[in-house]
Amino acid sequence: MEIKVTCEKGFCPEYQSAGAAGADLCACISETVVLLPGERALVPTGVRIALPKGFEAQVRPRSGLAIRHGITTLNSPGTIDMDYRGEIKVILINHGSEKVLINRGDRIAQLVVAPVVRAVFSVMEELDETARSENGFGSTGVTGAAL
Template sequence: MLHPEARVPARGRVGDAAYDLACVEPVTLAPGERALVGTGVAVAIPAGLCGLVLPRSGLAIKHGIACVNAPGLIDPNYRGEVKVILINHGEEPWSAAAGDRIAQLLLVAFAAPELTVVDTLPDSERGAGGFGSSGR
C-alpha cells in the first residue's frame, strides 16, 4: 500500500472475476471532464498475467462514468501506483469520496511470442475483409 487510506483491491462477491479499485482521495468530474485518479495501491502481477483496468457498469449506466482507455493495461513488470483515467460522459457533475470504488482490475493470461516479419501472409477464409464484412 502506498497510501495509508488505500483499500486493498477485493472482489465484491465470491465468484466475481475482477477486483474492485477504490480512489484514495475525493474526486469530482464535470460533464466531459477526465482525470487521472490514484488508488494508492501498487501490485506485483505474476509473470504470464497482466492487469486490465475496466469501468464499473453501475457507474457507467447511472452516471456515465467510464475509463478513457478501457481497458487500461498493467504489465506484470510495472511496480508503480495503479491509477485510473476516468471520464464523465454524463450530463451532471459526478463525485466520489475517498474509498469509493471507481474501477475494476481483471487479471488475464497473455501470450507474447516473438514476431516474424514476412513478405506475404497465409490465406484465410476471411482474408482482408474488415469492418462490416460479415454482414448484419
C-alpha cells in the same frame, strides 16, 4: 499476489462476489473530484502490485458507474505490466450530462489479473489467404439487430 496499500485499511482491491472476475479499486483521494460532463481525471487508488511472471493486470470500467452516471475509464482496458511497481491510477471520464462527484473510498474501476502469451513475430512477404481476407469494420454483417 503481493500488494502494497498506501491508503488506510479497506482500500485493498476486493472481489464483491464469489464469481467476480474483477476486484474493485477504490479512489484514494484527499479531496472530492468533481467530473463535469466531458471532463476526465486521473484518480489514484493507493494500490501497488507485484504481478507474478507471465501475468498482467487490466483496469476496466465498472458497469454500474457507466449505466447510472456515464462514467467510464479511458484507455480501457488499461494494461499494467508485470514489471510495473508504481501506484495504480485510473483515468475516469464523464460521458454523462450531469456532474459526478468521486469521493474517497468510491469504487471506481475493476482490476482483472490474467495470464499473458508473448508472440514471436515473423516478418513474411505474404500472409495466408482466408475467406474474410481484408474485410473488417462490420463486414461480417449485423444479425438480429434492427438498425
